[in-house]
Amino acid sequence: MSAVAQRVETEADAQQELTDGFHLVIDALKLNGIETIYGVPGIPITDLGRMAQAEGIRVVSFRHEQNAGNAAAIAGFLTKKPGVCLTVSAPGFLNGLTALANATTNCFPMILISGSSEREIVDLQQGDYEEMDQLAIAKPLCKAAFRVLHAADIGIGVARAIRAAVSGRPGGVYLDLPAKLFSQVMDAAAGEKSLVKVIDPAPAQIPGPAAVDRAINLLKGAKRPLIILGKGAAYAQADEEIRAFVEKSGIPFLPMSMAKGLLPDTHPQSAGAARSTALKDSDVVILLGARLNWLLSHGKGKTWGEPGSKQFIQVDIEPKEMDSNVEIAAPLVGDIGSVVSALLDRIDGSWQAPPADWIESIRSKKEANIAKMAPKLLKNSSPMDFHGALGSLKKVIAERPDAILVNEGANTLDLARGIIDMYQPRKRLDVGTWGVMGIGMGFAIAAAVETGKPVLAVEGDSAFGFSGMEVETICRYDLPVTIVIFNNNGIYRGTDTDPTGRDPGTTVFVKDSRYDKMMEAFGGVGVNVTTPDELYRAVSAAMDSGKPTLINAVIDPAAGSESGNIGSLNPQSVVVRKK
Numbered sequence: 050m051s052a053v054a055q056r057v058e059t060e061a062d063a064q065q066e067l068t069d070g071f072h073l074v075i076d077a078l079k080l081n082g083i084e085t086i087y088g089v090p091g092i093p094i095t096d097l098g099r100m101a102q103a104e105g106i107r108v109v110s111f112r113h114e115q116n117a118g119n120a121a122a123i124a125g126f127l128t129k130k131p132g133v134c135l136t137v138s139a140p141g142f143l144n145g146l147t148a149l150a151n152a153t154t155n156c157f158p159m160i161l162i163s164g165s166s167e168r169e170i171v172d173l174q175q176g177d178y179e180e181m182d183q184l185a186i187a188k189p190l191c192k193a194a195f196r197v198l199h200a201a202d203i204g205i206g207v208a209r210a211i212r213a214a215v216s217g218r219p220g221g222v223y224l225d226l227p228a229k230l231f232s233q234v235m236d237a238a239a240g241e242k243s244l245v246k247v248i249d250p251a252p253a254q255i256p257g258p259a260a261v262d263r264a265i266n267l268l269k270g271a272k273r274p275l276i277i278l279g280k281g282a283a284y285a286q287a288d289e290e291i292r293a294f295v296e297k298s299g300i301p302f303l304p305m306s307m308a309k310g311l312l313p314d315t316h317p318q319s320a321g322a323a324r325s326t327a328l329k330d331s332d333v334v335i336l337l338g339a340r341l342n343w344l345l346s347h348g349k350g351k352t353w354g355e356p357g358s359k360q361f362i363q364v365d366i367e368p369k370e371m372d373s374n375v376e377i378a379a380p381l382v383g384d385i386g387s388v389v390s391a392l393l394d395r396i397d398g399s400w401q402a403p404p405a406d407w408i409e410s411i412r413s414k415k416e417a418n419i420a421k422m423a424p425k426l427l428k429n430s431s432p433m434d435f436h437g438a439l440g441s442l443k444k445v446i447a448e449r450p451d452a453i454l455v456n457e458g459a460n461t462l463d464l465a466r467g468i469i470d471m472y473q474p475r476k477r478l479d480v481g482t483w484g485v486m487g488i489g490m491g492f493a494i495a496a497a498v499e500t501g502k503p504v505l506a507v508e509g510d511s512a513f514g515f516s517g518m519e520v521e522t523i524c525r526y527d528l529p530v531t532i533v534i535f536n537n538n539g540i541y542r543g544t545d546t547d548p549t550g551r552d553p554g555t556t557v558f559v560k561d562s563r564y565d566k567m568m569e570a571f572g573g574v575g576v577n578v579t580t581p582d583e584l585y586r587a588v589s590a591a592m593d594s595g596k597p598t599l600i601n602a603v604i605d606p607a608a609g610s611e612s613g614n615i616g617s618l619n620p621q622s623v624v625v626r627k628k
């Protein structure tokens with residue numbers, strides 16, 4: 050090439066605006082309304098995080114990918130947009146996978162984006178930095194998995210990930226971005242054209258009229274109807290329609306834990322405090338975004354009364370969910386908002402409220418259970434038991450109904466679920482379908498970031514340990530998160546011993562630990578409390594101040610029972626060994 054031609058080409062290059070993989074990923078996310086990324090920086094995505102922040106995306110950096118992943122997952126639940134988690138390759142990617150799988154199980158829309166090493170080297174197993182076939186590993190753990198090899202395909206890759214995460218039954222999606230992709234350069238105009246805006250990412254799915262007729266006829270013939278609200282109903286953000294359906298039909302409702310607050314727990318139709326009676330004695334049960342999994346004893350057995358005494362109507366966006374455990378007499382496939390609207394249209398002048406004896410039997414059981422519980426909640430002992438401590442927190446939430454409650458643990462979870470009334474939708478976030486420990490700080494951080502509301506995380510001492518280092522993240526971003534650790538020195542209880550006398554018992558922790566000191570180490574507020582009154586005052590002050598606070602609540606080490614309320618799943622040894 051002549052010197053003149055070279056000069057002409059250089060000038061043309063100088064005028065040509067360029068973009069690269071980094072910027073295309075950011076532009077694709079922004080075009081689709083992704084405003085926040087949760088992640089942990091490192092090779093090869095450090096600059097992606099920096100640049101995303103510079104371009105106006107909020108980037109929240111965590112201390113461990115599992116917590117960033119949990120944050121992304123619950124952001125998806127709260128917003129109906131996929132929460133994005135960004136990780137480094139192999140080990141960081143693996144750390145994010147638990148959250149991705151948990152998101153998929155819980156039907157939370159989430160995208161795990163991980164950098165990865167070079168395809169050519171990985172496929173020949175030549176020992177690249179953090180070499181791993183991440184796409185193959187992610188596939189069975191999520192709803193969909195994609196890899197983008199060319200900058201020109203980033204737009205499509207991001208679009209496919211978003212649509213896969215939120216359409217139909219929401220879930221986790223993996224997006225694999227090899228390191229080389231980020232520095233691939235292309236013409237900026239062509240790059241912009243390659244981006245895809247996802248139109249109507251989760252289209253409404255309207256139920257067929259015959260399916261609606263079948264369900265309404267069944268409900269009309271019911272003597273003891275029951276509505277079970279699941280977290281799918283909470284996710285749908287069809288709050289007004291659901292409330293109208295419950296109130297116009299007059300049917301008692303039972304919320305699953307993350308559906309609490311869709312209608313207030315204090316609502317006269319709530320059967321939450323009469324759970325056994327409602328499940329056992331009902332004859333027609335409508336499941337609204339709730340699955341008949343272990344949490345509902347698979348729809349059979351003694352929880353559900355006489356065999357054959359039940360008929361189920363199930364509302365779910367996923368047709369395969371029907372008949373998963375027992376026969377579904379009236380399947381209603383569609384999105385919750387569309388199905389509930391269709392049902393509501395049919396609650397007209399001919400509708401008759403459920404028989405008075407059914408309503409009365411729920412009411413009287415509920416009142417008896419509440420009356421039995423009431424004195425336990427007032428106990429102002431030191432050290433505290435679970436009921437006394439939770440009585441205080443019940444008051445705190447009643448006074449701040451728009452606060453978000455995050456909850457995990459065994460006794461701390463089971464008792465808080467019943468005791469702390471919720472008043473508004475999507476305010477209770479917990480361990481979900483898997484009963485997984487470790488969601489605490491990730492959920493609390495995302496709840497604060499996404500909603501700006503005060504967050505109260507009520508944590509068993511064991512559960513907190515899985516994500517405890519994120520208190521630094523909470524302080525760093527100055528989030529309005531109050532953490533209460535129910536500290537009874539161990540898992541379930543703090544009294545276990547090693548029969549050989551050699552080591553601590555397998556379920557105990559260091560006695561009388563001061564978790565509040567952890568918060569102080571990072572500039573947050575730490576408080577140690579020993580009575581329910583002190584707890585009430587400390588939590589109220591913390592939530593009003595909006596300052597990151599950790600309250601170490603000293604609970605009697607002998608308080609608490611084993612198993613985290615999963616009864617039948619706890620195997621018991623039948624062998625007695627001779628010494």
Ligand SMILES: CC(C)(COP(=O)(O)OP(=O)(O)OC[C@H]1O[C@@H](n2cnc3c(N)ncnc32)[C@H](O)[C@@H]1OP(=O)(O)O)[C@@H](O)C(=O)NCCC(=O)NCCSC(=O)C(=O)O
Nearest residue numbers: 321322323324325344418419422458459467484612613614
């Ligand atoms: C399986 C369940 C859905 C059902 O449990 P049940 O014990 O049958 O029901 P609940 O806990 O909801 O309620 C217990 C009883 O309290 C009553 N109840 C409910 N609310 C109230 C109020 N406000 N006042 C008075 N009484 C009440 C309710 O009607 C029941 O009484 P009756 O009506 O009289 O029966 C639940 O336990 C659950 O969600 N479990 C998940 C546990 C979990 O995920 N654990 C994590 C594992 S921990 C771990 O990792 C590990 O241990 O290992």
